[in-house]
Amino acid sequence: LKAVKPEAHIMLVGDVDQLPSVGAGNVLRDVIASGRAHVTRLDVIFRQDEASHIIVNAHRINDGEAPHMDNRSTDFFFFGEDDPVRAGELVVDIVANRLPQRFGVDPRDVQVIAPMYRGPVGVNALNEALQRALNGSARTAEKKIGGKLFRAGDKVMQTRNNYDKEVFNGDIGRIEGIDFTDQTFEVNFDNEYVFYDFVEADELIHAYCISTHRSQGSEYPVVVMPVMTQHYMMLQRNLLYTAVTRAKQLVVLVGSRRAIHMAVGNNKVAQRFSGLRERLRA
Numbered sequence: 001l002k003a004v005k006p007e008a009h010i011m012l013v014g015d016v017d018q019l020p021s022v023g024a025g026n027v028l029r030d031v032i033a034s035g036r037a038h039v040t041r042l043d044v045i046f047r048q049d050e051a052s053h054i055i056v057n058a059h060r061i062n063d064g065e066a067p068h069m070d071n072r073s074t075d076f077f078f079f080g081e082d083d084p085v086r087a088g089e090l091v092v093d094i095v096a097n098r099l100p101q102r103f104g105v106d107p108r109d110v111q112v113i114a115p116m117y118r119g120p121v122g123v124n125a126l127n128e129a130l131q132r133a134l135n136g137s138a139r140t141a142e143k144k145i146g147g148k149l150f151r152a153g154d155k156v157m158q159t160r161n162n163y164d165k166e167v168f169n170g171d172i173g174r175i176e177g178i179d180f181t182d183q184t185f186e187v188n189f190d191n192e193y194v195f196y197d198f199v200e201a202d203e204l205i206h207a208y209c210i211s212t213h214r215s216q217g218s219e220y221p222v223v224v225m226p227v228m229t230q231h232y233m234m235l236q237r238n239l240l241y242t243a244v245t246r247a248k249q250l251v252v253l254v255g256s257r258r259a260i261h262m263a264v265g266n267n268k269v270a271q272r273f274s275g276l277r278e279r280l281r282a
Contacts, residue, residue, distance in 0.1 A: 012037075017062055018216055018242045026272040034280035052076075054244060054251050061241045066264050069257065079254045084230050088120040088129060091226055091254050095208075096133040099222065103250065107134050108155070108174075111220035112209035113243045115234040121226040121255070123209050130208035141178040143185075145201040152178050156187060157207035157214065165194050170218060172207050212239050215246050223247035227255040227263065235263040 004010060016029045031037050053076035057067035069078035079094070081087040091112060099105040112130065117123045135153045142151040150156075158171040167173075173189035185196040187204070196204065212234075225243045227235070240263040244251055253260065 017238055018245075019213055019236075019238050020272060022213060025274050025276070027274075027276065029272075030274055030276040031280065034277045036280045054247055057251075058241060058245050061237060061244060061264055064237065064264060064267065066257075066261055067244070067253075069253070069260070075250050077250075077252045078257075078260075079252065080257060081254060082229075082256050084120045084228055087226055087228060087255050088125060091121065091126060091224055092129045092133050094224055094252055094254065095130060099224075099250075099252070105222055105250070109221040111207075111215070111223055111246065113212055113215050113223055113225045113246065114209050115212055115225075115227070115231040115239060117211065119228075119230055121228055121230070123211050126209035126226075127206040131206060134208065141180075143178050143180070143198065145198055148201070148206070150175060150178070150185065150201065150204070152176065155207045156204045157210060158189075159203055159205055162203060165196075166192075167194055170214060172218075212243050216242060218246060219248055220246055221248050222250040222252070224252045224254065227253055227259045229256050229259045229262065231259065232262060235259060235266055237264055237267045239263060 012028060014028045016032060020026050032039050053068060053073035057076055060067050071077050079090055081090050095107050095110045095112060099110060100107060112126055114121060114123045114126055135151050140151045140153060142149055152175050154175045156173055156175060158167045159169060161168045167189055171189050173187040175185055176188045177186040183198045187194050187196060223243060223246050
């Protein structure tokens with residue numbers, strides 16, 4: 001803001017109902033609450049059809065109500081499983097078998113989003129299990145770097161802005177090939193081919209499953225999300241709302257009804273005290 005001329009016009013665009021920043025602050029919500037800015041709220045969602053249960057349930061979650069979980073819709077489903085190990089296995093089965101068989105969904109169009117990294121239904125374990133299920137051929141070229149096993153065909157995400165390569169934090173691509181002579185990965189980002197030296201592999205993570213925070217600002221044809229009571233530290237209304245609204249065509253929740261009710265009932269995002277709202281008013 002310091003670099004902006006006083007006569008300039010500034011427009012902020014965002015969704016205050018999604019997750020706040022990882023660090024301190026609650027800027028957009030505080031700016032709105034201060035009353036110092038003109039606010040226009042868009043209440044029509046164009047990502048899905050108006051009758052979509054994704055939209056209906058997103059509004060219900062935002063209003064503090066549990067989503068409809070009777071599986072009577074064509075685009076929103078719930079699979080109950082309280083055991084975390086079996087829930088993890090169910091997530092893999094849904095992505096690798098059930099969605100392709102019932103809806104003709106390509107597993108590459110499915111994004112698994114998990115609330116936490118650890119545990120049998122966390123990002124790390126699900127990435128390993130989904131890699132085995134979807135890209136586990138022994139004939140596939142592979143390279144292990146820093147404890148991570150990269151295979152040709154793997155779904156990966158860029159984790160920081162790299163202006164030289166013109167790839168940015170959150171971009172998702174697929175490893176097209178591994179060259180052991182030149183010691184490089186070839187990664188396809190939306191038909192743009194980018195080469196990584198093996199020593200640059202720390203910029204990439206597996207993206208069969210990603211965290212809810214990393215999903216913000218993106219959209220995917222299909223979202224599958226485990227929601228378990230073991231995730232209790234992260235179960236918040238805005239976390240569930242954020243994951244559900246990433247999907248364009250289909251949402252599948254796997255886990256515990258109790259955990260979903262815990263998330264919907266927890267709206268503690270309102271408890272951030274940054275002081276910005278009061279300073280703007282003053």
